[in-house]
Amino acid sequence: MRFIKRKEFPYLLFVLPALLIYSTITIIPVINTFVYSFTNFDGLSPKFNFIGIANYLKVFTTNNVITSFVNSIEYGLVSPVLVTLLAIPLALLLDSQMKTRNIQRAVFFFPSVISALFLGYIWNFILSPSDYGLINGILLALGRNKLLLLSDPGMAMVLLILVNVWCSTGWHACIYLANIQMIDKSYYEAAEIDGAGGFDRFKTITLPNLAPAMTVSVMLLLTGSLKAFDLPFALTNGGPGYATTMVTQTIITEGINSNRVGFASAMSVLFLLVISVVTIFQVRSMGKREENLS
């Protein structure tokens, strides 16, 4: 090939491994997901037919699939809001002159280095409806009645979101903390001279200047919670019933356990669409806040 000069050849070798890995693991499967979503492919037989948008219509008419989309969206939108509302005040507290702030930071960050699966199991022990569970153990010791906790369909999603908030708040507080420490201190001095109170200073200086951290933190939270699998799987395994079944789990049960690859691919495509729309919308609107800052 004439147009590849000898000089360029070593550079091509440099990109080749990454290119092969990425194409095989990301690009080919993405294309295949789109193709399969219009077929009745079962993952086993080499023969399959194109059936148009039948799979997509089925997604919108299958109750447990709709439920899992609603669950993922509920979990994926509520968790980021709660984590953000807790992480910013926590970051401000960790920025104060406390002597133990480094230990505190280590404590709050700790859940971020542990597998979400393990955190789910640990909370499973604590919230278990049996006598073993810590919460019910304490309630019994106090002479109260046991609670259903994770076996209660209404309660399960609330608890799942709270556990997720427990897992993620520390890390996101650390992201905000790093940003707070980069804010120019002279703003605060000027505000103090002008006689601005603590809350005013937070509203007019700290919060707007946290825009860069917020864009990143909220994006990580949104994508992370929307595609969550490990934590719900370990804590509730989707139950009771379909009360906490996430889209990811439905895709696996339909596509791999029940061999309905075409149908599950249609779900994947729609799910990818939801994640993309939410992320693009979020990054755009929050990116504008960052521009207003400068």
Add this chain to the structure above:
Amino acid sequence: MKKYKLPTFLLEVCMFFVCAVFVIPIYYLVVSTFKTQAQIIASPLGLPTSLNLDNYVKALGTMHFFQNFLNSFVITSVAVVLIVVCGSMAAYAIARRKNKFMNFLGIYFLIGFLVPVQTTMLPLFLVMKNLHAINTLPGMIFLHSNGCVFAFFLYRGFIRTLPPELEEAAFMDGAGVFRTFWSIVFPLLTPVTATVVIFNTMWIWNDFLLTYLFLSSTSKATLIMQVYNGMGQYINDWSIMMPVLVLALLPMVIFYLAMQKKIMGGLTAGSIKG
């Protein structure tokens, strides 16, 4: 520096209780492993009365701790090395060669970067099946090495800030691209390499989804998978599962304690600048 005042001290006391919310679950798990079932129910949060290791002996009997640890270790370390090597080399070529093909590759890598594996896992399963890579350690390593795309972006950003004069001097002296990269450029990339290694070690070690789908055979189980398998088997016998969890947690806890400063520095710096 402001002076240490009473309100700060009171705040510190309040924060102690907030920290308790984070410590108690782990504390509860650890103390329970030294107790009998009756003791747990009688005083769930009390310290164990004696150092009873029966539960640990039983737990170790149900798992192949060292085999599982070794599997996790091999998968994580080989994949991380691949990620560093492939990611940094691709980043170097694309950052330094300005031609149409390399520019196209930069965009090509960006397209799929944000596609979560959760939406592509079915075709990925079939691709891996065709490669006969399911239930094999090399297959698992190959899957995790996809992290090189993330590493690629971190490296490329950093390489763009490096002046090219050093490399040009090496080329003048007759060194090839390969040698120039490894002996001159790569050592300069150490800060990024540290971040890439720490991030990916945590992600790969803690991965459950991919391992659950692609490495189900028990003899090749990672520590995470072993806990999952045990959960299925001993779901009602927490006297076994609690110590199993503590043992499986240990490597990551040690990693965290050893790397704490770097982890926080890397995660926060990486997320704000990235």
